[in-house]
Structure formats: structure tokens, C-alpha cells
Amino acid sequence: MTQLSRRTILKAGMAGFAASAFPGIAFAKAKKEDKKAAKSAAAYDAIVLGAGAAGLIAAITAVDSGAKRVAILEQMDRPNGNAIYALGNICGWGSKRQIRQGIKDTAEDFYKAMMVTSNWRADPALTRTYTNDIPSGLDWLEENIGIEFGKVKKAPYPREWRINPILGKGITGGSQMVQMLVAAAKKRGVVFLWQHRADKLITDDHERVIGVEAVAPDGRKKFFTKGGVTIATGGFSANPEMVDKYIGGWASRLAIRGSLSTTGANISLALPLNAKFVNMDQFHAGPIIAETHVNPNEVLNSGYGIIVDLRGKRFVDEVNTYVIKAKACAQNTIENKAWAIVDADCKVIGNMTHRFELLNTKYYKADSIEALAKDINIDPAVLKKDVDDYNNALKNGTLKQMNPPCSYRQPHPIAKAPFFAIPYEGGMTATFGGPLINTKAEVQTLEGHSIPGLYAAGNAAGGLFFRDYIGGAQLGGATVFGRIAGREMAARAKAAK
Ligand SMILES: Cc1cc2nc3c(=O)[nH]c(=O)nc-3n(C[C@H](O)[C@H](O)[C@H](O)COP(=O)(O)OP(=O)(O)OC[C@H]3O[C@@H](n4cnc5c(N)ncnc54)[C@H](O)[C@@H]3O)c2cc1C
Missing domain, CATH: 3.50.50.60 (FAD/NAD(P)-binding domain)
Incomplete structure (x- = not known):
């Protein structure tokens, strides 16, 4: 006889207790007609939820691997992930x-x-x-x-x-x-079921997934499968x-x-x-301008300039990756909005401003830091002090002692007009x-x-x-x-x- 472990005995005992203590709740049996439907010819060989990259690839591969009837349920009327x-x-x-x-x-x-x-x-x-x-x-x-x-x-x-x-x-x-x-x-021949939002998996009494329920324009529906749901x-x-x-x-x-x-x-x-x-x-984050979806990544990754919040306060070490800078913007600023302040020497500024213009997105350019500050509604004395502090620390080799530190490996001064203010917000890419x-x-x-x-x-x-x-x-x-x-x-x- 196989020796039962203490864990197995405990599990068996608890299962018996639970089944009798809560009949029809935690251990509800799958409906008879659901079990029949899962075995019927109408059941799909495979069901995929979501017509994104992964879902489409799963459905195609299922067919190529011999599945005959494959369906994709997509909540929107087109792929929208x-x-x-x-x-x-x-x-x-x-x-x-x-x-x-x-x-x-x-x-x-x-x-x-x-x-x-x-x-x-x-x-x-x-x-x-x-x-x-x-x-x-x-x-x-x-x-x-x-x-x-x-x-x-x-x-x-x-x-x-x-x-x-x-x-x-x-x-x-x-x-x-x-x-x-x-x-x-x-x-x-994959069947596309658009505007079908899957909201519940159907299981049999062995907790095997045999189908899915979805809300469609003409009401709630059930779909059954022999091969499984992705x-x-x-x-x-x-x-x-x-x-x-x-x-x-x-x-x-x-x-x-x-x-x-x-x-x-x-x-x-x-x-x-x-x-x-x-x-x-x-999760992954990155900078974005929410209104126009311009990605100001290039400037944030350029190794030039400082980053300040809407009041002109630095809040992040500019050496960080764009991921950290995006997260810090939401974490450390009240509005999740910030400015990258760079000068004419910033190597990518031409490219960046061109993209902003193409996508009708506002950025600011001025011949002095004080004028730039006025354009972006920051007290000119505050922004001037930020830039002076940065330039002085660079000269004195004390950038890392600033608060927060600035750890550029090859720092550049902010000195050559015109000066630019490029806006950004922290954005969520994907969880x-x-x-x-x-x-x-x-x-x-x-x-x-x-x-x-x-x-x-x-x-x-x-x-x-x-x-x-x-x-x-x-x-x-x-x-x-x-x-x-x-x-x-x-x-x-x-x-x-
Ligand atoms: C701006 C940006 C740029 C990116 N660039 C890259 C890149 O270059 N390289 C890279 O590797 N990754 C990149 N990514 C990440 C990449 O886009 C995702 O990792 C990828 O799209 C994930 O694919 P997916 O199939 O898992 O999901 P998605 O593409 O998000 O698709 C999910 C689908 O499921 C549907 N859906 C949701 N809920 C339900 C429901 N209940 N029922 C039915 N359907 C439902 C949605 O409508 C959607 O159509 C980027 C992301 C962003 C935002």
C-alpha cells in the first residue's frame, strides 16, 4: 500500500469537511449541460482571449499544430492592445x-x-x-x-x-x-468573435477549464473548448x-x-x-506627453540638462534611465509633470523639436534662462538658480553632492543659447x-x-x-x-x- 503523507491525509480530511460544510458553494458541481457542451462537436479545440500579439500567435499556432476549430474572443471591434x-x-x-x-x-x-x-x-x-x-x-x-x-x-x-x-x-x-x-x-480559418468581453472561466468539477463566458452586443454567451483557454x-x-x-x-x-x-x-x-x-x-514606465503621445525619450536619455518640476525644483538624478525618470515624475511631483531644461549644445534637440512640431506638441525656446522660465510659468529667479547651481557644481566637481545628486559621467554645462524646455509626464507602458x-x-x-x-x-x-x-x-x-x-x-x- 502506498504510504500516505501527513499532508495528504490532512488535505483529504479538509476536503471532506469543506464539501459537507459548504454544499453548493466552494465545491459547486459544473452544470450538466456545460459538461456536455464541452464534449460536443460545437466545442472549440482552442479558445484564445484577446487579439493582441500573444493571442493571435497562440491561435495561429494552435491551427498549425492540428487544432480544427479555434476562436479568438476580443472585447473590442478590432485588436486594441x-x-x-x-x-x-x-x-x-x-x-x-x-x-x-x-x-x-x-x-x-x-x-x-x-x-x-x-x-x-x-x-x-x-x-x-x-x-x-x-x-x-x-x-x-x-x-x-x-x-x-x-x-x-x-x-x-x-x-x-x-x-x-x-x-x-x-x-x-x-x-x-x-x-x-x-x-x-x-x-x-480562426473564428474572430469581436466585441466579446470574456469575464468568467467555466470549470468542471475537477477544476479543469472547459470554457468561458463573455458579454457580447447580443447578450451573455458561453463558449466551450476541448483543448483549453489561453x-x-x-x-x-x-x-x-x-x-x-x-x-x-x-x-x-x-x-x-x-x-x-x-x-x-x-x-x-x-x-x-x-x-x-x-x-x-x-511594471515598465517611460516618459510621454499624454495629450499628443509624443515620446520625449531622446532628450531625457541625451546626457544633457537638468530636470525640474513645475515649481522649478530638481527631483531626480538626471543620470537615471528614462524608466526611473518617468516613475520619479509620478512619485515626486504633485502633477506628474516636469521639464527637461537643455541648451543648444544638446545633440538631439534638433530631432526632438522637429518631432514635437510634427505632432503639434508645445515646447519652449528662449535666449535666456529667465525668459524661458517666464514662458513655462516658473519663477525666473528659481530656474536661474537651478542652472547656476548646476553649472557651478560642474565646475567645482561637486555635482554628486547636490540634492538630489547629479551623477552624469560626462556632464555638459547649460550655457549656450537658445535654451529649451521640453515637457514630459511619467507614463505606464505595461504591467x-x-x-x-x-x-x-x-x-x-x-x-x-x-x-x-x-x-x-x-x-x-x-x-x-x-x-x-x-x-x-x-x-x-x-x-x-x-x-x-x-x-x-x-x-x-x-x-x-
Ligand atoms: C508605446 C509602447 C511601445 C512599446 N514598444 C515595444 C517594443 O518595441 N517591443 C516590445 O517588445 N514591446 C513593446 N511594448 C510592449 C508590447 O506592446 C506589449 O508587451 C505587447 O503588446 C503585449 O502583447 P499582448 O498580446 O500580451 O497584449 P496586447 O497587445 O495588449 O493585447 C491584449 C488584447 O486583449 C484584449 N482584451 C483585454 N481584455 C479582454 C477581455 N476581457 N476579453 C477579450 N479581450 C480582451 C484587448 O482589447 C487587446 O486587444 C510597447 C508598449 C507600448 C505601450
């Missing part, structure tokens, strides 16, 4: 294109770079899976979907040739990617209540850099199933937290096992990112884990027949 806002850089190594371009790289170096970026807090197994699968993922996007990439570029950190930029051809690279994926999915609804950046709860009140003041449709269905759908959520306070997945994209429970039939991919899934990400690794993650989820659902559907 962060993917369409994305520049379209995908971070990877070892793809055929990279090898053709003579780029030498190794799995070990790539893995290490991803782990270092997360301060070694990313899930090692998921990071290893990303590392192993991204070469074939990039090849698949190019060869099977027809996505065209530009020449491989160097990543900002570490300076390796890992950025594969999708050619946007007049739109963002991310939008181009989504358009190509929608076309590929339609070609394969949550690919993005993160919760556009849900202020969740941002407040999981990250903090200050973060809910951040402007939204991307989609307003990423409202946390990854959390609300998986929470009732005892899913384990990880990295819930982690990193969500239900933890394993290397098969299966959602994990608090007890440490997989929820049968439930997968997550892209920004909906938790575990891959912490603190920051190497530029291009989010679309890369959507590609790698979208493909895995698609294959797994197809295999499950096949096994169920």
Missing part, C-alpha cells in the same frame, strides 16, 4: 537573419543579460525557455507570417546586436505585426483601481502610454481559480504581474500545480519580467509563450478526441 502601440522591436539572438548578418552570440550570454536586467528576479525556467525558443520564434515570424524586419540593431543594454526591428511601413512596427497576424489567422488579454495598466491596489496610489497618476483596453482581465479571470499571482508591483505560468504556459495555482486547460501568454502572464526588460523582450515573450500555448491547446484537444 499594447501591441498596436509598440515600436515593433523584438529582442533575440541566433535567428537565421542574425546569423546571416554575421552576428555572434550565445544562449548563455543572452540568458544572463535577461536575468541581470531583472536583478535575477525573473523566473529562471521561463527565461531559459525564452532564450531557447526565441531564435525559432523570430524565424517563424519571418518565414510563416511574412513579417519583414529591418537590419538588426544594438540593444541599449548590454550593447549587443539583439534588436530585430519590424518594418512598420508607415505604421508602428507593432501594428504591422498585428495586421500580418490577423491576416494569417483569417487565412487559417488568457492573452494583456496586463492591467489601464485599470486604475488595480494599479492603485497592486502598485500604489502614486502609480495610478501615471499617464497611459499604450492601450486603454488592458484592464486586468488576466487577474479577474484567474483569481477565482486560486491562481498564483507574481510580480504584481512590477509585468499576472498569473504565474510554467514553461508550458500553464497557469499555476497557489498550491503549485497547473490548472488543467488554462494557459496565459504575453503581458497577461506573470514570471518572465521583473524591474525592467531588455527592449523588444515583451513582444518576444508574447511570441515564445503564445506559440507554446497554441501547441499545448492543440495537443490537449487531440488527446480529448
Whole structure:
């Protein structure tokens, strides 16, 4: 006889107690007709929630792996997630294109770079899976979907040739990617159910996911599946209540850099199933002008100038990355608004002001700091003192003793007219937290096992990112884990027949 562990006996005892103590509540049986529907010919082999990068890739891969009937439920009347806002850089190594371009790289170096970026807090197994699968993922996007990439570029950190930029051809690279994926999915017969907002997963009495409920224009509906459901609804950046709860009140003041449709269905759908959520306070931020969506990144990354709030007070060490500067703006200023003050020597100012003008976005330019201060409604004496303090500290070698310190490695004086004031706000790019997945994209429970039939991919899934990400690794993650989820659902559907 197998020896029962104390834990097993306790579990069995508690389950019996709970079932009898709360009949019809925690242990409610799945409805008979739901169970029948999940086995009927009408059930889909695979259901995907969300027509973003990860969802479209999961649906396409499910079909290519043998699934016959595959549906995507999308809450909007078109793809409307962060993917369409994305520049379209995908971070990877070892793809055929990279090898053709003579780029030498190794799995070990790539893995290490991803782990270092997360301060070694990313899930090692998921990071290893990303590392192993991204070469074939990039090849698949190019060869099977027809996505065209530009020449491989160097990543900002570490300076390796890992950025594969999708050619946007007049739109963002991310939008181009989504358009190509929608076309590929339609070609394969994937059923698109637009304006279907998924709001509840349906389980059988073994807590296996057998379907989903959605709100559609003609009422509430149920959809059933043999292979499983993939949550690919993005993160919760556009849900202020969740941002407040999981990250903090200050973060809910951040402007939204991307989609307003990423409202946390990854959390609300998986929470009732005892899913384990990880990295819930982690997210990516960047500067933005909320009104016109101009990204003033270039100036903030230029290594020139100082940053002040609307009263003229410095609040952040200017050497920091744009991610930290964006977060600090929401954390340390009352309005989440600030100015970068630079002079005519700033190398990128021409480019930047050109982009501002193209997008009808206001910036200010004046021949003296006092005149600039008047234009931006700051007391001229205050801004003049900021600039003088900075220039004097630079001369005396005491920049690091300022409050806050300024740690530029190669500081430049703010001396040459004209002077510029470039506005920015802190913005939320995407949240990193969500239900933890394993290397098969299966959602994990608090007890440490997989929820049968439930997968997550892209920004909906938790575990891959912490603190920051190497530029291009989010679309890369959507590609790698979208493909895995698609294959797994197809295999499950096949096994169920
Ligand atoms: C400005 C900006 C630039 C970026 N640039 C890059 C880049 O160059 N490289 C990179 O790697 N990453 C980039 N990112 C991040 C990248 O866009 C995301 O990581 C990626 O889009 C995630 O894809 P996804 O499929 O997980 O989710 P999304 O693309 O956000 O798609 C989610 C979809 O799910 C739908 N949905 C939500 N809830 C429901 C529901 N209940 N029922 C049905 N449907 C639902 C949404 O409407 C949406 O269509 C950028 C992000 C921003 C904002």
C-alpha cells in the first residue's frame, strides 16, 4: 500500500469537511449541460482571449499544430492592445537573419543579460525557455507570417546586436505585426468573435477549464473548448483601481502610454481559480506627453540638462534611465509633470523639436534662462538658480553632492543659447504581474500545480519580467509563450478526441 503523507491525509480530511460544510458553494458541481457542451462537436479545440500579439500567435499556432476549430474572443471591434502601440522591436539572438548578418552570440550570454536586467528576479525556467525558443520564434515570424524586419540593431543594454526591428511601413512596427497576424489567422480559418468581453472561466468539477463566458452586443454567451483557454488579454495598466491596489496610489497618476483596453482581465479571470499571482508591483514606465503621445525619450536619455518640476525644483538624478525618470515624475511631483531644461549644445534637440512640431506638441525656446522660465510659468529667479547651481557644481566637481545628486559621467554645462524646455509626464507602458505560468504556459495555482486547460501568454502572464526588460523582450515573450500555448491547446484537444 502506498504510504500516505501527513499532508495528504490532512488535505483529504479538509476536503471532506469543506464539501459537507459548504454544499453548493466552494465545491459547486459544473452544470450538466456545460459538461456536455464541452464534449460536443460545437466545442472549440482552442479558445484564445484577446487579439493582441500573444493571442493571435497562440491561435495561429494552435491551427498549425492540428487544432480544427479555434476562436479568438476580443472585447473590442478590432485588436486594441499594447501591441498596436509598440515600436515593433523584438529582442533575440541566433535567428537565421542574425546569423546571416554575421552576428555572434550565445544562449548563455543572452540568458544572463535577461536575468541581470531583472536583478535575477525573473523566473529562471521561463527565461531559459525564452532564450531557447526565441531564435525559432523570430524565424517563424519571418518565414510563416511574412513579417519583414529591418537590419538588426544594438540593444541599449548590454550593447549587443539583439534588436530585430519590424518594418512598420508607415505604421508602428507593432501594428504591422498585428495586421500580418490577423491576416494569417483569417487565412487559417480562426473564428474572430469581436466585441466579446470574456469575464468568467467555466470549470468542471475537477477544476479543469472547459470554457468561458463573455458579454457580447447580443447578450451573455458561453463558449466551450476541448483543448483549453489561453488568457492573452494583456496586463492591467489601464485599470486604475488595480494599479492603485497592486502598485500604489502614486502609480495610478501615471499617464497611459499604450492601450486603454488592458484592464486586468488576466487577474479577474484567474483569481477565482486560486491562481498564483507574481510580480504584481512590477511594471515598465517611460516618459510621454499624454495629450499628443509624443515620446520625449531622446532628450531625457541625451546626457544633457537638468530636470525640474513645475515649481522649478530638481527631483531626480538626471543620470537615471528614462524608466526611473518617468516613475520619479509620478512619485515626486504633485502633477506628474516636469521639464527637461537643455541648451543648444544638446545633440538631439534638433530631432526632438522637429518631432514635437510634427505632432503639434508645445515646447519652449528662449535666449535666456529667465525668459524661458517666464514662458513655462516658473519663477525666473528659481530656474536661474537651478542652472547656476548646476553649472557651478560642474565646475567645482561637486555635482554628486547636490540634492538630489547629479551623477552624469560626462556632464555638459547649460550655457549656450537658445535654451529649451521640453515637457514630459511619467507614463505606464505595461504591467509585468499576472498569473504565474510554467514553461508550458500553464497557469499555476497557489498550491503549485497547473490548472488543467488554462494557459496565459504575453503581458497577461506573470514570471518572465521583473524591474525592467531588455527592449523588444515583451513582444518576444508574447511570441515564445503564445506559440507554446497554441501547441499545448492543440495537443490537449487531440488527446480529448
Ligand atoms: C508605446 C509602447 C511601445 C512599446 N514598444 C515595444 C517594443 O518595441 N517591443 C516590445 O517588445 N514591446 C513593446 N511594448 C510592449 C508590447 O506592446 C506589449 O508587451 C505587447 O503588446 C503585449 O502583447 P499582448 O498580446 O500580451 O497584449 P496586447 O497587445 O495588449 O493585447 C491584449 C488584447 O486583449 C484584449 N482584451 C483585454 N481584455 C479582454 C477581455 N476581457 N476579453 C477579450 N479581450 C480582451 C484587448 O482589447 C487587446 O486587444 C510597447 C508598449 C507600448 C505601450
